[in-house]
Amino acid sequence: xRKHRIINGRASRLQDCADTVxxxxxxxxxxxxxxxxxxxxxxxxxxxxxxxxxxxxGWFKALSGLQTCACLKLTTCGEDLSVEAMAGKWxxxxxxxxxxWVVLWPLTITSIVGMYxxxxxxxxxxxxALSCLSGMD
Numbered sequence: 001x002r003k004h005r006i007i008n009g010r011a012s013r014l015q016d017c018a019d020t021v022x023x024x025x026x027x028x029x030x031x032x033x034x035x036x037x038x039x040x041x042x043x044x045x046x047x048x049x050x051x052x053x054x055x056x057x058g059w060f061k062a063l064s065g066l067q068t069c070a071c072l073k074l075t076t077c078g079e080d081l082s083v084e085a086m087a088g089k090w091x092x093x094x095x096x097x098x099x100x101w102v103v104l105w106p107l108t109i110t111s112i113v114g115m116y117x118x119x120x121x122x123x124x125x126x127x128x129a130l131s132c133l134s135g136m137d
Contacts, residue, residue: 007080007133009079010081011078014043031051043076068121069118071086085122085125
């Protein structure tokens with residue numbers, strides 16, 4: 001799952017957008033971090049968001065396929081800003097499905113729920129990034 005859009009004239013808001021998205025998801029209890037990068041002449045920030053595992057159930061979320069992760073890649077393109085949201089760690093969902101079909105069939109349900117949640121997280125991160133950019137002067 002991948003969503004992409006270029007926002008005209010918003011390259012100067014790169015850091016503001018990343019900070020807004022990170023703080024918004026941290027406030028909701030997610031783990032969020034950002035990393036700057038340079039790709040040729042373009043500057044960018046990669047924001048990673050995942051549901052927190054500090055409640056002692058992180059291993060269960062990973063095993064059952066309920067752990068979700070999304071990446072937001074913000075890249076300058078001259079004066080424009082490229083916004084790309086994508087899923088992370090889809091492979092754990094597939095692995096849980098295979099194991100659950102054979103051994104632990106109840107994990108099929110949690111894996112499907114995890115896939116749905118991951119899709120929603122990617123969608124929400126993308127929408128949040130676009131909405132914070134549209135509200136900036």
